[in-house]
Amino acid sequence: xxxxxxxxxxxxxxxxxxxxxxxxxxxxxxxxxxxxxxxxxxxxxxxxxxxxxxxxxxxxxxxxxxxxxxxxxxxxxxxxxxxxxxxxxxxxxxxxxxxxxxxxxxxxxxxxxxxxxxxxxxxxxxxxxxxxxxxxxxxxxxxxxxxxxxxxxxxxxxxxxxxxxxxxxxxxxxxxxxxxxxxxxxxxxxxxxxxxxxxx
Ligand code: SME
Numbered sequence: 005x006x007x008x009x010x011x012x013x014x015x016x017x018x019x020x021x022x023x024x025x026x027x028x029x030x031x032x033x034x035x036x037x038x039x040x041x042x043x044x045x046x047x048x049x050x051x052x053x054x055x056x057x058x059x060x061x062x063x064x065x066x067x068x069x070x071x072x073x074x075x076x077x078x079x080x081x082x083x084x085x086x087x088x089x090x091x092x093x094x095x096x097x098x099x100x101x102x103x104x105x106x107x108x109x110x111x112x113x114x115x116x117x118x119x120x121x122x123x124x125x126x127x128x129x130x131x132x133x134x135x136x137x138x139x140x141x142x143x144x145x146x147x148x149x150x151x152x153x154x155x156x157x158x159x160x161x162x163x164x165x166x167x168x169x170x171x172x173x174x175x176x177x178x179x180x181x182x183x184x185x186x187x188x189x190x191x192x193x194x195x196x197x198x199x200x201x202x203x204x
Pocket of ligand 1: 073106107110118119120121122141142143144145146152174176
């Protein structure tokens with residue numbers, strides 16, 4: 005099967021739960037156990053989720069305006085530094101995504117952090133925003149976005165029972181109230197799948 009066909013959604017899929025289970029298994033097939041680079045895997049993941057949502061308009065209610073952005077913001081220590089860069093630890097950097105250009109940095113420093121991605125990252129939990137205009141501190145990368153969901157990527161270490169938040173997976177929609185607990189469950193499974201499929 006050509007890689008692009010991974011983002012096709014069969015007509016037999018009619019519910020959100022079925023949609024996320026399907027997307028999970030399509031991503032599983034794309035993730036190659038011999039290839040664990042996070043740039044490569046998150047690039048295909050953002051494309052798969054974004055294009056699968058576009059191919060499943062029933063997710064947002066047929067006729068509703070749909071997804072307009074899907075991508076990752078990663079903790080800055082994950083990015084290599086050039087010889088001239090100063091290390092900055094308290095921020096997220098724009099990672100692989102699909103959609104229009106977006107802000108490059110998100111501040112996560114105490115007292116300066118703002119926005120849905122920073123909240124999800126710092127609080128280590130998925131944040132569902134039904135209406136971005138009512139969310140204090142929301143960062144509007146695209147003025148057309150109306151609702152949003154952000155899910156943390158959490159790397160657990162079984163050995164010493166510790167965990168590290170690597171970054172977040174962010175989805176935006178042009179309609180209000182687009183995301184709910186079913187999307188939260190589906191995305192959290194995919195976030196875990198991706199964390200385990202990459203070397204960090
Ligand atoms: N809205 C996000 C910023 C990222 S963009 O949506 C792509 C936030 O408030 O953190």
